[in-house]
Amino acid sequence: MNKYSDNGVVAVDGCTVKVVDADRVVAVRERMPAAEDLADAADVFGLLSDPNRLRLLVALLDGELCVCDLAAVTGQSESAASHALRLLRAHRIVTARRAGRMAYYRLADPHVRMLLDVALAHIEHTELLHPERDGTA
Amino acid sequence: MNKYSDNGVVAVDGCTVKVVDADRVVAVRERMPAAEDLADAADVFGLLSDPNRLRLLVALLDGELCVCDLAAVTGQSESAASHALRLLRAHRIVTARRAGRMAYYRLADPHVRMLLDVALAHIEHTELLHPERDGTA
DNA sequence: TGCTCATATGAATAAGTATTCAGATAATGG
DNA sequence: CCATTATCTGAATACTTATTCATATGAGCA
Numbered sequence: 613m614n615k616y617s618d619n620g621v622v623a624v625d626g627c628t629v630k631v632v633d634a635d636r637v638v639a640v641r642e643r644m645p646a647a648e649d650l651a652d653a654a655d656v657f658g659l660l661s662d663p664n665r666l667r668l669l670v671a672l673l674d675g676e677l678c679v680c681d682l683a684a685v686t687g688q689s690e691s692a693a694s695h696a697l698r699l700l701r702a703h704r705i706v707t708a709r710r711a712g713r714m715a716y717y718r719l720a721d722p723h724v725r726m727l728l729d730v731a732l733a734h735i736e737h738t739e740l741l742h743p744e745r746d747g748t749a
Numbered sequence: 750m751n752k753y754s755d756n757g758v759v760a761v762d763g764c765t766v767k768v769v770d771a772d773r774v775v776a777v778r779e780r781m782p783a784a785e786d787l788a789d790a791a792d793v794f795g796l797l798s799d800p801n802r803l804r805l806l807v808a809l810l811d812g813e814l815c816v817c818d819l820a821a822v823t824g825q826s827e828s829a830a831s832h833a834l835r836l837l838r839a840h841r842i843v844t845a846r847r848a849g850r851m852a853y854y855r856l857a858d859p860h861v862r863m864l865l866d867v868a869l870a871h872i873e874h875t876e877l878l879h880p881e882r883d884g885t886a
Numbered sequence: 887t888g889c890t891c892a893t894a895t896g897a898a899t900a901a902g903t904a905t906t907c908a909g910a911t912a913a914t915g916g
Numbered sequence: 917c918c919a920t921t922a923t924c925t926g927a928a929t930a931c932t933t934a935t936t937c938a939t940a941t942g943a944g945c946a
Contacts, residue, residue: 622821629821630921632851633814640808640822645872647800650807653868654800661795662934663787670787671777677770679893684759684766685777692935694894713892713943714769723871727864731790734860735782767891799904816923829905831924850913850922 659703660727664688665696669719669728672706676718796840797864801825802833806856806865809843813855 620634622641631637644650660666667686671677677685683693697717700706707720719725757771759778768774781787797803804823808814814822820830834854837843844857856862 631818631821649872657794658798661798663791684768735786
């Protein structure tokens with residue numbers, strides 16, 4: 613038995629809160645990542661939560677592309693693409709290489725690449741289960 | 750050589766758009782998942798993009814918890830937790846089991862579990878690189 | 887030098903989203 | 917039953933975010 617009992621109270625931010633399984637609450641709280649780390653992770657997920665940004669990143673999985681090609685691939689205006697790319701660049705998810713007046717963007721974050729791979733794998737998997745959706749655009 | 754040339758135009762939604770590498774634009778567009786699938790994936794990422802929801806899901810990685818324990822673990826009001834859980838439930842990311850007046854929630858989506866695992870692995874990895882942040886809440 | 891094109895930016899609007907509070911529902915114990 | 921407790925819900929507020937349009941920057945080219 614622990615110093616906390618089930619069906620008791622737990623101290624949260626100084627004040628006490630009623631809980632059902634106090635031991636597990638304490639244990640899970642101890643395993644919870646730091647607030648700052650969770651905020652960072654949430655930010656990354658947030659950047660992936662927009663269909664247009666997601667399209668941009670999927671397009672970049674195979675290698676770099678310039679802004680106008682990215683706009684064409686993702687079906688958005690070049691201005692919208694540029695805004696989106698700026699956001700992604702600010703979070704170091706993509707990097708830009710300038711060649712004359714063109715800017716070539718590429719995926720810079722292997723962690724994001726993994727998340728994209730998981731998402732795409734899931735999409736393909738559901739395609740197999742539910743082939744009523746056409747996989748191409 | 751393809752029917753499209755580099756530095757040409759590509760048809761997008763009926764109207765033509767200037768591109769630099771027309772072949773790649775066409776190729777990438779063909780590999781792009783369906784809009785609906787991308788929207789679904791973006792939705793899932795969006796659900797993971799809030800720190801409080803992320804905390805809820807991380808807490809559920811080890812098994813089910815009731816609403817008041819989830820509120821305690823994640824440091825939010827029970828009302829806020831309930832709202833968040835409702836959203837997650839609506840998207841079938843968690844499921845609820847009722848036992849009397851308590852509701853026990855659990856992670857229901859293995860795909861989301863994978864995404865959480867990737868995110869947590871990344872957090873732990875950066876912890877090792879930058880130990881200035883304390884891993885516990 | 888002046889013109890055009892690729893990209894970037896700012897500001898404004900519009901749309902979406904989180905959080906809170908008050909109250910509703912429904913189950914338990916007395 | 918009545919009071920209490922756990923959870924849920926709706927509506928209001930405040931906040932964040934996407935999208936657009938107009939314009940700026942800056943490179944190549946005539």
